[in-house]
Amino acid sequence: MSSLLLTPPTGSTAGRLAEAAAVDAAGPRKRRLADRITRLVETATTPLLPADYLDLVAPLRAGADLRGRVVSVEPETADAATIVIKPGADWAGHVPGQYVRIGVDVEGVRHWRAYSLTHGPRRDGLISVTVKAVPDGKVSNHLVHRTQRGTMVHLEQAAGEFVLPADEHGVTPESHRRLLFVTAGSGVTPVVGMLRNLFPSTDSGVLRPARSQELDIVVVHVAPTQPDSIFLRDLQALDAAGAISLLARYDDEHGVLDVDALGQLVPDLDDRTTYACGPGGLLAALEAHHAAKGLPLQTEQFRAATVVAGEGGTVHVAGQEIEADGATTVLDAAESAGVLMPSGCRMGICMGCVLPLKEGAVRDLRTGEVTAADAMTGPMNIQTCISAAAGACHLDH
Structure with a gap:
């Protein structure tokens, strides 16, 4: 039988179905080919990933970790300067009065601090913060006195409720x-x-x-x-x-x-x-x-509040508020309240219970050491299996 007899007429319903089936069949092949190419490129760039090389040539591209490039450092007073930054393509904008958390690498360690944005939306797309160097302030002194044009910093999206209400036209009520x-x-x-x-x-x-x-x-x-x-x-x-x-x-x-x-x-x-x-x-x-x-x-x-550590407190995790005493670990308190917590402790897998402490304080039950976090310091990773609430604490889970 001629193969022509097996080919449905062009434009017919049967023909369109056959074309769709051919595309569906090719789809998995294309995906497998793309996967093989990806693995090949990753093998060639090991121990780095292709994205690591893209970060070198296009660190502000869409889809990358949010960063910014310092455009200028403008002195305001003897110990304060305005840092003007070009944010990455994924910067979502801000409302005047909000702050941005900036990650700065100082002596090989990344530190996060929150600074208020000192302007409204700009036509040039730049953002700026004004930093006052405080005594013994590792990050503020670095930004004010040692940051140069072209320096890359890490960014988070703008946040904060210290804003004026306004309608869709920007008119204040x-x-x-x-x-x-x-x-x-x-x-x-x-x-x-x-x-x-x-x-x-x-x-x-x-x-x-x-x-x-x-x-x-x-x-x-x-x-x-x-x-x-x-x-x-x-x-x-x-x-x-x-x-x-x-x-x-x-x-x-x-x-x-x-x-x-x-x-x-x-x-x-x-x-x-x-x-x-x-x-x-x-x-x-x-x-x-x-x-x-x-x-x-x-x-x-504008400065971090002093966290006064107590014995026990309210644990905010997974949308729940759980009252815990100072002798009960965050892990046990949350699980007792029905929260499914990450943990490999009972199977001998260490560090499986680590979660970011976004705000508040916890106490290490082994040493008594208190770890505190707020908007200025940024989240601090803690082991929930050895940490107890030392006041109200908010965990990201």
């Missing part, structure tokens, strides 16, 4: 149009990001877009001395343009800010929504003051 910003030291950085977005600066001066016309903003900015005041020129320019009313307070001139006297500085304090960022002591005083008066307040702490 009426309830947040009379604002008070209280900032201290480098706590001004997220606020500057908000203000730059609300009132862009150009060569012709500060602009007041229609979406910002109805805003009435007072900024109480505190610094040890005027030379130590980060972004003072920006704040003064906004004040001169009538975009904000600036009340600058310097410890060496005015003394330490008395929160209880804030109403004297800002007579219409009761009519404003307050956003505050600065050291923990200032924020605690503001929280007590505003709570007593029933005033709205949103805060952001």
